Amino acid sequence: MTLRSVLIANRGEIAVRIIRAAKALGLRTVLAHSVADAGSLAAQLADETVEIGPPAAKKSYLNIDAVVNAAKAAKVDAVHPGYGFLAENADFADAVVAAGIRFVGPSGAAIRLLGDKVMARQVAAKAGVPTVPGSEGRVADLDEASAIAARIGFPVMVKAAAGGGGRGIRIVQNADEFARQFPQASSEAAAAFGDGGLYIEKVIERARHVEVQILGDGDDVVHCFERECSLQRRRQKVWEEAPAIGLPEGVRARLCDSAVALARSVGYSGAGTVEYLYDDATQQFYFIEVNTRIQVEHPVTEMITGIDLVQEMLRIAAGDRLSVTQDQISIQGHAIECRINAEDPHKAFMPAPGTIETLEVPNGAGIRFDTMLFEGYAVPPFYDSLLGKLIVHGQDRADCLARLRSALDQLVISGIPTTIPLHAALARDPSVKDGRTHTRFLEPWLETDFAQLARARENA
Template sequence: MPIQRLLIANRGEIAVRIIRAARELGIHTIAAHSSADKDSLAVRLADEAVEIGPAQAAKSYLNAAALLQAAADRRADAVHPGYGFLAENAAFARAVTAAGLVFVGPDADTIERMGDKAQARATAQAAGVPVVPGSDGVLRDATAAAAAAENIGFPLMIQAAAGGGGKGIRVVESASDFAAAFQAAQREGLGAFGDDGMYLERFILRARHIEVQILGDGRRAIHLYDRECSLQRRRQKVLEEAPSPALSSEVRERLCASAVALAESVGYCGAGTMEYLYDDESGAFYFIEMNTRIQVEHPVTEMITGIDLIREMLLIAGGEPLRWQQSDIRIRGAALECRINAENPADNFMPNIGTVSGLQWGGGFGVRTDSMLFEGYSVPPFYDSMLAKIIVWDEDRSSAFSRLRRALAETRIEGLHTTLPLHRALATDASVLAGDFHTGWLEQWVANWQQQQNENA
């Protein structure tokens, strides 16, 4: 049955994004919010809103019982989890379904299977998708882990099996450093995810982070091409684009086909992302993990394909079959996305909160802003620092960067520090414009840029 009343179990720009897509489909929207978000843009835009707890995420956005009670009280028939919080929590997805509601995303079994990195790796191997040489299964014992590390070889990466967001990860250069790094990653993984399971992978020095957007209805799947996500700081993405400038047509075709094969092998339903490492030197690609949710950077895919991913998620969750054939999907032009955070990049990205005293977005053809900001809004200190995403499209990559520079120059956010200055500098950098970078490139660039800012201060 089509969704009639949708509870949005999230906040910020993704809640606003979901509300807008749902409204275009005639779906009644209910914004679940904490006490800190009672004056947010999502609450203002939704058809109705319900407070689910205090400011702390653990007592509101991560409180499954409160969210389910809100859905029952407001007669919702579906829940969209957005990204982050409970979006990839299998227990929450299972509880939503058990309550007789539609979970907008894959079922709990798929989330468990593909959300655990070690299980996802085994699933990929079974589907014939290449993976980075690494350990088999989850490792908890340090001695067994050290033996596995010797077989894989150094340098290697230790990663939390239940991880995400750059938590529980260590790069180890030699066997002598392994034990301490393994224990540190376990502590971090346990603190962040309640799980100290680890897995190991060969570390590729000049790797690029490429992801493939997929859509599935449980019976078949399609891809919507690739995204380049290599510009990262502390494993957090900063600037993304679609398509990747690094891939040849032949590699792109094989990469995207492998993502579809993997999605279909698990009967994937909804929007999801297959993440890969691409070795610039050898041209090889390796599956690393799947995100069983919508991604922050989904707008760049929408811009080059013309397909509204949130709309498709809602339609599929409402029982409609996948509306697209693979032959329908074409790459048109190039798109870029900048994440604008409430941080001072010149002061080591110190978090910054305040009231937005002035606001102006860049506009014009091919420019899109996804945000929860408005003049007078007080940014709460309790959540992720992302304020907005500035997305541009143009007929080719060079033109898209030109448009991005213009849009960034027009944008003004007053009352607090943001990462706008960093993005203005990145959009003029010769290596960025040439597409000549990898996952480790931005860290050194940022250090040099910060030094210049301090010298000029």
């Protein structure tokens, strides 16, 4: 391995995760951090730190010049962007490479190609991957978009071409609503992403969200099987599993092969995720998008395959070939990840920054807690509310759920509200236990089942 050092251009639990993976490979670690994160766990664990700006992300973690200058000053060999912030910014990837430093991820050209949702759909179709019925590309105006919506039938999704993370999406039920929503969606996309381009997709009713983890070294691509991320609130993932629940083996093979074919068609390098909607009724799957970075939910894949995806990314960035072949990768058991956020699930998920008073982490076989917390840590109000991820592995899904329930009961984070009660309730819900969920399951469940549990607790 030719890398000797890496700068981590991120914060929170993913920064901690990358630092630990890099140290396991013997690399010198440098953390680029904002003023607000000077006392973070990642800053304590890194060999060196570089302050890159004030708390506001746009002046620190989203400041390309500040991050690249920090990498040059630290004389690192590579930059790992983690997820979020600049992770899927093609200009950032190009700037890192232009500075003579390796970018831990795909090329700027690949990020541009796959990061634009419309272009990615076209790449997928060319590679023979099924896509959701909709526009062939960006729609020129309201008239064209309305004609496409009428042809494929309502409800439809109006989606930002440059969107991501579940943002920039509107579900429209009829033509009148479409005429009102379309210009608003374009304006919002322009404000959020600097690009007002839109495209149209058919809504797949009661779809499941299934995604395939891929690894490429520029020449070869392998998949690490699939994950299910159907439990979502406001199109943000809450709970993830690997493998997908009850997926027929024939479907699994076609799904994973299609992801590999797409990645090979662009000479993909690094870790990535190809995301799909899956229709249980027809056993058909449809391409949604490619995420050209490590995912929040990557640990469940690591638990069922034994592959350290972050270390693999670093090796690939060093110029090494993939360390595993496809026939060496297999599914072992089942894993579930719960995202633990600083939010109050009983008060409309209101963000809840504050100081951690007590932290008690469960341990034992098959239990992992990826976090940046420690007792006395003041969770800042400036960033995403993710505190950590509880990941549990079992021999099968039933065993995994039993271990998860026990682990959630043992996980204690006091001082601020968290989403632990939400996950404890989900882990005991009959529909969740039976795998009868889909992407539109969680929000109605929160208004009924979870609300009833909260009332019962108050009256007890």
